[in-house]
Amino acid sequence: MSKVAEIFETMEYGPAPESAERAKAWLDEHGRAFGHYIGGAFTDPDAGESFGTANPATGVAMARVVQGSAADVDAAVSAARGAQPGWWALGPHGRAKYLYALARRIQKHARLFAVLESMDNGKPIRESRDLDIPLVARHFYHHAGWAQLMDAELPGYEPVGVVGQIIPWNFPMLMLAWKIAPALATGNTVVLKPAEFTPLTALLFAELCRDAGLPDGVVNVVTGDGRTGAALVEHLGVDKIAFTGSTEVGRIIRTATAGSGKRVSLELGGKSPFIVFDDADLDSVVEGVVDAIWFNQGQVCCAGSRVLAQEGVAVALERKLRARMETLRMGDPLDKAVDMGAIVAPVQLERIRGLVEKGRQEGAEVWQPSWSAPKEGWFFPPTLCTNCAPSGTLAQVEIFGPVVVMMTFRTPAEAVELANDTRYGLAASIWTESVNLALDVAPKVKAGTVWVNCTNLFDAASGFGGYRESGFGREGGLEGLWDYVRPSWEKSAGEVPAPAPPPTPEDAPTAGAPGVDRTAKLYIGGKQVRPDGDASMIVTGAAGRVVGEVGRGNRKDVRNAVEAARKAQRGWATRAAHNRAQILYYVAENLDARRAEFAARLAAISGDSDGAQAEVEASVRRLFSYAAWADKWDGRVHATPFRNVTLAMNEPIGVMGAVCPEEYPLLGFVSCVAPLVAMGNTVVAIPSRVGPLGATDFYQVLETSDVPAGVVNIVTGQHDEVVPTLAAHDDVDGVWYFGGAEGSAGVEKASTGNMKRTWVSYGRARKWMDAHRGEGEEFLREATQVKNIWVPYGE
Ligand code: NAI
Numbered sequence: 001m002s003k004v005a006e007i008f009e010t011m012e013y014g015p016a017p018e019s020a021e022r023a024k025a026w027l028d029e030h031g032r033a034f035g036h037y038i039g040g041a042f043t044d045p046d047a048g049e050s051f052g053t054a055n056p057a058t059g060v061a062m063a064r065v066v067q068g069s070a071a072d073v074d075a076a077v078s079a080a081r082g083a084q085p086g087w088w089a090l091g092p093h094g095r096a097k098y099l100y101a102l103a104r105r106i107q108k109h110a111r112l113f114a115v116l117e118s119m120d121n122g123k124p125i126r127e128s129r130d131l132d133i134p135l136v137a138r139h140f141y142h143h144a145g146w147a148q149l150m151d152a153e154l155p156g157y158e159p160v161g162v163v164g165q166i167i168p169w170n171f172p173m174l175m176l177a178w179k180i181a182p183a184l185a186t187g188n189t190v191v192l193k194p195a196e197f198t199p200l201t202a203l204l205f206a207e208l209c210r211d212a213g214l215p216d217g218v219v220n221v222v223t224g225d226g227r228t229g230a231a232l233v234e235h236l237g238v239d240k241i242a243f244t245g246s247t248e249v250g251r252i253i254r255t256a257t258a259g260s261g262k263r264v265s266l267e268l269g270g271k272s273p274f275i276v277f278d279d280a281d282l283d284s285v286v287e288g289v290v291d292a293i294w295f296n297q298g299q300v301c302c303a304g305s306r307v308l309a310q311e312g313v314a315v316a317l318e319r320k321l322r323a324r325m326e327t328l329r330m331g332d333p334l335d336k337a338v339d340m341g342a343i344v345a346p347v348q349l350e351r352i353r354g355l356v357e358k359g360r361q362e363g364a365e366v367w368q369p370s371w372s373a374p375k376e377g378w379f380f381p382p383t384l385c386t387n388c389a390p391s392g393t394l395a396q397v398e399i400f401g402p403v404v405v406m407m408t409f410r411t412p413a414e415a416v417e418l419a420n421d422t423r424y425g426l427a428a429s430i431w432t433e434s435v436n437l438a439l440d441v442a443p444k445v446k447a448g449t450v451w452v453n454c455t456n457l458f459d460a461a462s463g464f465g466g467y468r469e470s471g472f473g474r475e476g477g478l479e480g481l482w483d484y485v486r487p488s489w490e491k492s493a494g495e496v497p498a499p500a501p502p503p504t505p506e507d508a509p510t511a512g513a514p515g516v517d518r519t520a521k522l523y524i525g526g527k528q529v530r531p532d533g534d535a536s537m538i539v540t541g542a543a544g545r546v547v548g549e550v551g552r553g554n555r556k557d558v559r560n561a562v563e564a565a566r567k568a569q570r571g572w573a574t575r576a577a578h579n580r581a582q583i584l585y586y587v588a589e590n591l592d593a594r595r596a597e598f599a600a601r602l603a604a605i606s607g608d609s610d611g612a613q614a615e616v617e618a619s620v621r622r623l624f625s626y627a628a629w630a631d632k633w634d635g636r637v638h639a640t641p642f643r644n645v646t647l648a649m650n651e652p653i654g655v656m657g658a659v660c661p662e663e664y665p666l667l668g669f670v671s672c673v674a675p676l677v678a679m680g681n682t683v684v685a686i687p688s689r690v691g692p693l694g695a696t697d698f699y700q701v702l703e704t705s706d707v708p709a710g711v712v713n714i715v716t717g718q719h720d721e722v723v724p725t726l727a728a729h730d731d732v733d734g735v736w737y738f739g740g741a742e743g744s745a746g747v748e749k750a751s752t753g754n755m756k757r758t759w760v761s762y763g764r765a766r767k768w769m770d771a772h773r774g775e776g777e778e779f780l781r782e783a784t785q786v787k788n789i790w791v792p793y794g795e
Contacts, residue, residue, distance in 0.1 A: 013329065016336040018125045023115040026204065032063040034199070036072055036223060037206035039079035040216025043072070051225075053199060056122030056342035057333050057377040065199045068224030073191070073231040076220040080162040080189040081237055083217030088159055088187035090215075096148035099185060101212045103140035106133065109208065113201055117173055118333040120200045122342030122378070123296050125334050135458060136177040138641075139476070142460035143181035146481060150186060153478065157485040159187035160263055161239035164232040166253075168245045169195035169344050170299040170400075174458075176202055178475040179242050180219060181460070186484040188240075189218045193232055195245075196225040197345050230256070238262060242483070244301070247398075247424075247469050247755070254752045259745025261762055265473025265483040266755070267301065267465055269398040270426030272447065273419035274304030274455065277412070277432035278312035284453065285431050286320045289404065292429060292455045294328060294340055294382050298402035299348070301470075302427035304455055306395060307406040308418050314408045318386065321406075325369045325382050332374075343378045343401065352380050352401030359385055359394035364405070390421055398424070412437060416444045423754070425467030429455040435791070442789045443651065448474070450789045459640040462788045463648060468733075472757045472785075477638055479648065479786045489773060493764040496663060496740070519549040520696035522557055522716060525564030526709025528699065532556040537718070539693055542607025550692045553717035558684065558725040561713035565655045565682040566731055568710030573652045573680040577631035580678055584627035587705040591698075592620045598697060602666060605691040618769050619670045625775050626674035633679065633780045644792035650784040652680035653757060654733030657726040659686045659719070659747070661738035661761075664768045665694025671768055672736055673712055675779040681734075684713045684726060692716040723747065730754045736782065737761065757785075 007014075033050070035043035049067040054060060066072070087095065106113065113136070114128040123132070146153070163183045167175035172194060183190050194202035206221045222228060226249070233241055233256050240263035243253050247268040257264050274292050276285050292304025309317050333341035343349045360366050365387045373379035383403040388394045394405045409415045419428060425446040430438050431453055442450045448465045451457060458464060463474035473483045519536050521528040531551035541547040551557075572580075591598065595616050602612035638646040656676050661668035665688045676683045687695030695714055702712055715722055723743065727735050727750035734757040737747040744760035751758045759782045768774040 013337045017332065018115055018129075018334045018336055020115055020119060020334060022112050023119055026112060026116070027063050030063070034063060034065050034203050034223070036066060036068060036076065037203065037210075037219070037221040038072070038076045039220065040210060042206075048072075051196065053120060053197065055119050056344050059377055062119060063200060065203070065223040068193065068222040068228035068231070070231045072222050073228060073235055076191040076222045077162060077164075077235050077237040079217035079220050080191050083215055084159070084161055084189040086215060087184075087189055087218050092148050092150045095185060095187065096144045098212065098214055099140050099144035099147050099181065102208065102214070103137050103144060105208050105212055106137045106140060109204075110134070110137070113173060113204060115334065116204060117201050118341065120198045121169060121172060122333050122344055124338045124341045125336055126338070127296060132171060132174050135460070136173045139177035139181045139460040143185040146182065147185035154186070154481065154485055156488055158488045160484055160486055161188060162237060163188045163190045163240045163242060163484065164235065164238040165190055165192045166229045166232065166241070166243045166245065167192065167194055169198040170296060170301070172198040173201045173205065175244050176205060178464075179244075182475070182480050183242070183484050184218065186481055188484055191220045191222060191232060191238070193222050193224060193229050196223070199223045233257060240264070240484070242473070243267070250471055251752050251755065254755060255749065258748035258752070259741070263483070263486075266471035267473065267475060268469065268471040268755070270301050270303070270424045270466065270470050271306060271396065271398055271422040272302050272304050272424070272427040272429070273445065274307045274429045275415050275419060275431065275441065276307065276309045276313060276317060277415075277434070277437060278310040279433045280313070280431035280453075281433065282313060282317055282320055285317060286324050288429065288431060288455050289321060290324065290328070290339075293404040294402050295456055297340055297343055297380070299344060299400050300456065302449065302456065304427075304429050305399065305404055307404055308415055309406060309408050310415070311408050311410055314406070318384070318406060321384060322367065322369075325384065326371070328369065328382055330373055330379060330381065340382065340402065343380050346378055348400065349378045349380055352399055352403065355393060355397060355399050356383060356385070356403055359388060359392060362389070362392045362394075364388045364392065364394050390418060396422055412441055416441060419445045423469040426470035427451070438791070439789075443649070443787070448785070448787060450787060452789065452791045454644070454790055454792050457640075457642060457790055459638070459642070459646070461640050462638045462646045463786050464788070467785060469755045471755065474786055477648065478636070482781060487778065490764060493766070495763045496661070496765045520551065520693060520716070522551045522553050522561075523696070523699035523702070523712070523714040524557065524561045525567070525713065526703075531717070532560075537716070539605070539691070541605040545604075547604045548693050550696055550716040553715040553722050555721070555725040557715050557717070558722050558729065561684040561715050562655060562726070562729050562731050564710040564713050565684050568708055569655055569682045572677070572682055572708060572711050575680070580680065581627045581630035583706050584623055584630060584674060584678060587701055587707065588620050588623035588627065590701045590705050591616070591623065594701065595620075598666060598694075601697055602691070602694055605665060605694065614769070615664055615667045619667045622667065622670050622775055623674055625771075626678040629675070629780060630678040633784065635786065638788070640790075642792065643794045644790050647789040647791065649787045649789060650679070651787050653783065653785050654681060655684070655731060656681045656783070657684050657686070657729075657732050657735040659723055659726070659735070659737040659739060659743070660688050660695065661766070661768065662688045662690045664688075665691025666698065667768050667774075668738065669695040669698060671774055671779070672738070675775070675783045677711055679780060679783040681783060682711050684715060684732070686719065686722055686726065687714060687716055689719055719743065724750050727751050727758075728753055732756055734758065738766070739763065
């Protein structure tokens with residue numbers, strides 16, 4: 001009795017351990033050694049190099065796994081390749097039944113998965129049991145639905161093929177589900193490489209695939225470290241790479257795949273702001289911070305690692321946070337009453353320690369609660385850092401540990417500026433009682449996910465992914481499916497014949513050439529400007545006849561154009577869509593009025609006057625189409641299972657480069673520029689090399705159509721001079737390139753500096769005159785990025 005009374009007095013927690021017996025038995029059944037899972041069977045665990053995986057809470061080894069070699073990767077890719085046609089041929093309902101069966105089995109074995117996950121990763125059982133594994137099952141259920149609905153929802157699309165998937169160690173099973181469920185739903189087969197620190201639940205999942213009777217080769221798991229990942233990235237039989245992990249490795253992967261024709265989606269790091277306005281409910285904010293940065297020991301890509309507090313509440317918030325940190329419980333991850341577990345590996349622990357130390361040396365104040373972290377295993381206490389400069393290490397570098405920095409701001413505008421002051425753009429959290437303020441700030445923050453008065457909510461129905469250097473592509477929801485499919489016509493699309501290189505002033509006949517009338521200038525910031533180098537290029541038309549000259553832009557001209565586009569960006573993006581539509585209609589109207597003049601110019605280039613008439617006509621129609629789309633490419637409200645609305649908003653990407661196709665000087669130009677500006681982007685367009693005059697004439701139309709200065713900029717020039725500068729420019733957010741394989745590869749390679757999004761054609765013929773292939777939703781998707789804003793309601 002006295003004991004109970006004492007407990008009431010002290011309110012001490014007793015131990016509440018979850019049993020590890022079942023997980024240990026499973027490991028023992030396998031002799032604590034695992035091979036890869038390839039073609040529906042496990043390979044010999046004793047074949048080749050192997051390494052151990054340890055329990056982060058104790059440091060004790062749990063099992064050995066094989067270091068996948070290039071030959072292992074090759075075998076897995078072959079198995080996936082062999083299985084892919086059959087898996088696709090199963091049809092929507094056939095695949096849906098398997099995904100549903102996997103979801104059921106995950107639920108049936110949920111406890112084993114959760115315990116094994118906590119043992120391998122160090123995360124508290126409360127999280128693996130209540131969040132990771134239920135969400136894993138939810139992803140498979142949700143995507144069983146997409147499999148079923150594929151014909152109805154994605155008509156005209158087919159799977160990409162064999163997908164290589166590389167995942168990190170922070171949410172081993174959840175990342176597996178995010179990757180595998182959409183891939184299988186859309187008819188792809190996969191080779192998955194789990195992280196070296198946490199391979200065990202992926203192997204349990206492989207066993208479950210086998211037991212569910214999933215056709216051999218549909219899912220393959222190859223274990224190993226970064227070398228195995230690199231072999232998968234480089235394998236020629238892989239059609240797409242889906243990666244989650246550090247921005248550094250993401251950049252390596254983007255570089256390695258550039259020019260290979262492989263599709264890539266990257267979910268990378270973050271340094272997400274957690275913005276607290278002075279009318280926020282501070283007690284809720286404190287629990288929010290706990291979930292934002294101490295969830296999973298802060299090893300979360302979207303962790304709210306920067307608390308930005310409005311000056312009026314900063315002191316009170318800091319006091320409350322410290323008090324709450326004193327009560328956090330850290331210890332055995334299998335203890336059901338523990339809030340924080342262990343850090344995944346010694347190398348990560350050292351990284352966290354090193355970064356905090358660096359912050360301290362830079363002048364930050366580092367505060368930790370008075371209790372001490374367990375000595376055995378790899379633990380790091382919750383840490384609050386203040387007095388950090390916005391440009392300092394702690395405010396800029398992704399620490400991936402339980403370390404939060406706190407900074408202050410005065411006005412909402414300053415909050416937005418601070419929030420966006422990193423290279424990342426993964427997530428943000430906004431705390432205020434004013435829905436007006438929250439929904440004003442949410443669109444201004446550069447992030448793929450914005451949580452209002454909540455944080456770290458995830459669901460299969462909502463897409464997740466980054467802006468800027470946090471990567472591109474989405475996982476979850478309809479928006480997540482597009483990364484796993486391609487238009488069916490692409491397979492049979494012919495190649496665009498490579499055009500003859502245009503003559504340079506040196507080799508083209510100029511003197512006395514007939515028909516030379518004037519030199520078209522560049523169009524930058526709403527003005528016709530001479531190229532920086534004052535050089536020009538001859539444009540020849542049918543039968544080599546000289547039809548004019550255009551300015552030969554150089555790097556400086558590209559940079560000036562980007563600057564003008566950036567200046568115009570915000571104003572253009574925030575205009576009402578109706579207004580953008582009106583301007584596009586006006587452009588169409590003015591082009592229509594000058595139809596004869598444009599047709600004559602195009603005919604001079606091509607020698608085909610009927611074709612020229614048709615091209616002008618198609619261009620006017622296309623402008624009408626995108627004027628029509630401007631206010632119709634709206635988002636969705638996702639049906640996520642919380643009391644909230646999850647608004648999936650289509651936002652412009654920002655400043656876009658567009659390298660226009662050679663085939664149709666005017667129509668190609670309009671087909672690139674119109675969808676981009678309709679969606680609120682500003683553009684630096686590089687016209688066709690063959691017929692740049694088709695585009696430069698167009699600036700006269702722009703000038704008379706109320707298009708604001710800087711929204712469309714046109715730089716003519718030798719492509720090998722101007723395109724690399726545009727593709728590499730750090731203030732360009734995305735590039736479209738319609739041209740040959742070599743140029744496409746160059747754009748992808750140059751894009752890695754700021755990880756900008758690219759859309760390149762590899763010389764595939766697109767049929768620009770065709771309303772199906774030359775315009776439409778594919779262009780609109782490539783002109784926008786989805787931001788999911790979570791707004792809870794109710795008590
Ligand atoms: P990482 O990015 O190196 O590892 C992620 C995955 O990529 C693992 O499966 C790894 O084996 C694989 N990999 C490594 N090098 C590769 C290569 N050259 N080619 C293909 N695959 C490769 O992350 P790591 O080393 O585990 O953690 C280092 C830091 O990265 C962390 O401190 C954290 O800041 C960040 N990180 C961010 C994650 C996120 O979700 N944003 C996830 C994991 C780490």
